Amino acid sequence: MLMTRLQQELAALEQAGLRRRRRVVTGPCGPLQQLTGAEQPRLSFCSNDYLGLAGHPVLAEALAEGAQRWGVGSGASHLVSGHSQVHEDVEQGFARWQSAHIPQAAGLLFCSGFMANMALMTALGDGQTTIFSDKLNHASLIDGARLADADVRRYMHGDLAQLERLLQRCNTPQRLIVTDAVFSMDGDLADLPALLRMAEQYDAWLVVDDAHGLGVLGAHGHGSLEHFGLHSERLVWMGTLSKAMGVSGAVVVAHATIIDWLVQRARPYIYTTGMSPALAQALLASMELVESQEGAARRQHLQQLIARLRAGLSALVQQHPHWSLPDSVTAIQPLVVGSNEDALRLSATLEQVGVWVPAIRPPTVPAGTARLRFTLSAAHTQAQLDQLLAVLDTLEKITS
Secondary structure, three states, rough: OOOHHHHHHHHHHOOOOOOOOOEEEEOOOEEEEEEOOOOOOEOOOOOOOOOOOOOOOOOHHHHHHHHHHOOOOOOOEEOOOOOOOHHHHHHHHHHHHHHHOOEEEEEEEOOOOOHHHHHHHHHHHOOOOOEEEOOOOOOOHHHHHHHOOOEEEOOOOOHHHHHHHHHHHOOEEEEEEEEEEEEOOOOOEEOHHHHHHHHHHHHEEEEEEOOOEEEEEEOOOOHHHHOOOOOOOOEEEEEEEOOOOOOEEEEEEOOOOOOHHHHHHHHHOOOOEEOOHHHHHEEEHHHHHHHHHHHHHHHHHHHHHHHHHHHHHHHHHOOOOOOOEEEEOOOOOEEEEOOOOHHHHHHHHHHOOOEEOOOOOOOOOOOOOOOEEOOOOOOOHHHHHEEEEEEEEHHHHOOO
């Protein structure tokens, strides 16, 4: 019986320390988060709001203005009547951002990064295609590849030698190399220059998921392509708009021919109601902020916080040789502790003293690599980071 089986499997997840639970937040996204049932707000180090724009008053004002001008809902899919001028403006804006890196760049908006990646994999991954996917890619890329008609080959994380061997043996006429730019659980960067050289050598396309790089990487916050100074017709770039951009949705930028093909064949685009035009208005404000002097100052402040947090976590790891701190220069700083039980215990210990850092466990990460995933925001103050470091010093004494 279905109910009995599900109850048994839920109990097994509970026993293994893998059952997930949601927390209810009663205020806007920010460094201090009030949770239902908690007397005091928690100092949060777990959002992906890297530039601190999710609660920025300029974006809130733009959203309200957009709702007044365009309404709230789009009313239909982009291909029917749901594509407003403000959507067009956002797409053209992101195409401009990436025009230095992708010839004849055009953009296409989606309601989420998951939908964008599903669209890319299924529309480009036909029966004449092989998809080469890094094993630590985001679930949306993995699931999209599973649904595609393409042959799928996964290579070990960052193992370019294995990838090259797979490319050398590939007989299909079309090839897609697919990778995260910043890997969401380890915070490390893909070697995009080397991957692009390989794509050019083996007549492949390079699909880059820049969810955690957009807004943060590059001199102007345009993301990983700007960070590495890449330029090629073979690049297909996806940026998530719910992280550093502070809003919601996603955008794909590629050569105009690729974008036209997505419009014709990407089912997650064709059969979905268009993004709220009010959100698109907020995105225009976010893009302006990211490129402004304020955006540059926020990125600089974030880099200072990253360096200071890494120093504190490194000292903690020295006291616990079985823990590790992956090599990351990004706002994602994971403390890998190993067992689910240890990760849950450390997370609970931190919350008891007012710090919110959820435990990340399988299947989100491989078995035996449960962790605390600290994420920083430009909205964090130096004093708040010092508070976290003081708590970590206490944690070191508790767990020694």
